[in-house]
Amino acid sequence: MTLFNFAYNNIKRDFKNYLYHFLSCVFSVFIFFLFSTLAKHPALKIVESGSAIGIILFMASIVSMLFSFVLILYSVSNFLRNRSKQFAILNIIGASKGQFNKLIFFENIIISIFALLVGIITGIIFSKIFLMIAQSMINGLNLYFYFPLIPLLLTVFLMGGLFLLISLISPVILRKKRIIDLLKKEELAEKNYFLLSLAAVIVILSPTIYFHIKKEFFTFIYILDLLSCISTSYFIFNLIFNVYNFFMEKSGRIYVNNNLIKLSNFKYKVNTNIKTMAATMILFSIILTAFVYIVGAPMNVTEDTEKIMPYSYMYANWEDEAEGERKAKLIADELKSADGFKKLTISYSELKNKARTVRHIILSNTMYNEVADFLNRKKINLSDNEYFLVGVDGKSKPILPDVVKNEISGHGITKEIGTDKRIISMSGYFTSVTVISDRSYESISSALVKDRIYAFTQSNLTNGGSEDLANIKKLIGFEEGKESLISYIFYYDIENLTRRLVSYVGSILCISFLIGIASIIYSRLYSSVEEESKKYSIMIKMGLSKDELKDILASTLRWLFILPFMTSLIISWIIISIVNQMIVTSYTNLTIICSFIYLLTEFILYMTIKRKYQEKILNNI
């Protein structure tokens, strides 16, 4: 018998113990493989790696890798802990540290290889279905089934590498405990790391906040953010429990209604419990928040695209005014057959600037009212000392830039009477838009550069396709660098594809996070079933009724499953309300609907898990 045989026998004969870890590995491989089959699909070859879609797919692989890493690390540490007694025996009969590491390494490698095999095979089997789902969710792509050789290689190398890394670091997880503790018949109660977690929060959170206030962002900041997230949630749950415990003890309520058993139960595994709660809370927060956007994003594409491109076409010639006029007419002739066709020439004055893409423009009141009429917006009426600001990016409230301020204040225009964050050109074309009264405009504009853009619209903006843009460009003899022509539908298509892809990728990630929560809760509850059953069978002999026992078990579950959920629900509301202020669409109504769905789902899940867990313990007694 060699160490390798030993490792192999361990897995083969005690597969139940390894099953949870094995399934985590298989699942990670499966998810990664599915992403790769989508990302490397021939139909997506046209997607450049620098484009939004390329970045989404890349980020999705990174997130799924990170998630796999954490999940596998969690399950590895769990199954190593379950076997600590075996390690103590080995230690005492003279296994050296090197032999330990080798044994754990071999076991991990065996599991990894099988997990890669099973994960990839199931991945290939399911890839057809998942590609079909992807195709129906992201319309406009032909995601046919293909033999995923590159994804296969990618999975083998990247996930294999990840497994290798975990195999190498997992012996480190097995902190050197004293053999004497491991050999003791009973397990020891866990320590409460309250002060340590407080220290961790202070050490990690303060630099994170400092860098955020200073706005010094660097790649490392994400790791800091993540660590702060983890340490803060650990600390907060620890605090909640300690405060609760303190009040129960102070008020004497600890001696009522089996509270003593419930609290001591929690305390006995306090570290594991709080870890589980923190992990569950973080995952839930991500899922609950993301789900709103996954559902919401594809619903508002039309409205959102209008917010970044309000016309069906927009044309501008930067060099030759007459040529611009001629081409605009050609475009109008091409488009005029469309239902509800309208054309508008928007003339404005522009502050001189060396860079061509910096455009601080000034509009006359009359011109703005024409635009407002064109876009069905409210008209304004300005006095000579007043100005009005119009948005340029569709997101943020416009502010008056200093250069413009200097220019207009010289003419006595100092009073801001309002703003409108909706844009009047494609997003980002103008740097700032200031409207002033016609009389002021006349006196200011003489010193400024005159320019214009042409706007075309029709009643149904989504009419036609992206290829129409190319046809029109051909028609007018479009010259790159001299003029600009952009269509609504072009933006709409990109936006639509991106959002549906985000939705698809996001929903798969959400599902895997949900499974992650399930597996964390499962391993917390089921790894100690035997130990718990033994404890409760003694209590039942002492006169604890079955209903009381059920109540005690439910209390554990409330701490582990309900409290983190409620916390994360509140966190998701906060995140959504913050994001609402930054983006063009409001998700408030959707959030309310989703919250009801969440609460219902959580309730059903809680009832199911509770019943199963109670049954499991009762059957074991």
Place this chain on the structure above:
Amino acid sequence: MILKVSNLEKIYKGKISFKALENINMEVSEGEFVAIMGPSGSGKSTFLNTISTIDKPTAGSVLIAGKNPYEMNAKQLSTFRRKELGFVFQQFNLINTLTVGENIILPLTLDKADVKTMKTKLEEISELLGLSDLLHKRTYEISGGQAQRVAIARAVINEPSILLADEPTGNLDSKAAKDVMKLFKKLNEAMHVTIIMVTHDPNIASYSDKTYIIKDGNIYQEIINRNDNKNYRREILNTMSLLGGDDIDII
């Protein structure tokens, strides 16, 4: 001298420090079978743990086969445990993913012995301990007495200098306990294995050549078997009952 313990002291530090062992001196020569007895909490298990390299003493020295295990690094210590010490526990501590045979040859595996040596040694030892028919069974398929015999086989397959046993019969019925003690005697006589055994049972202790009685962390008395088993047993019983242990049960 296979084991030389001098001025051994063990203090458990905590909110209230507790002196578990105080100034213990003991010498065990090769081939001796020593029992260590004492009431609960007297420090007998702590003593065994300190001489078996599991629990570091706070003062004093332990020399096993002339070497001090507490001066070794981790690697030397594991080799030392493998070569010089054999352990038998109350809970058997077999590895349940391995068969009986595999459990027995585990120390040889760790020693990277070749397969042929493993085979011959396994045959020898299982023959001697009457385990030949059980080698392919799993650990949960055998009785407690058999499990303890497997643990003993595993402990002695490397021919250690000392066999350390912590309540080896604590989980066994009297018949199985008797069998295990007969085995210990057999190993001691046939293979000259040095045995140090902790027990609280005077009947079990009476199989040994010498019994040390520990009380409050000190050696209270040393009782020697002068080839008179009956007398030896009575002496142990008397001392224990004096300490408030089991009732006197003289037949």
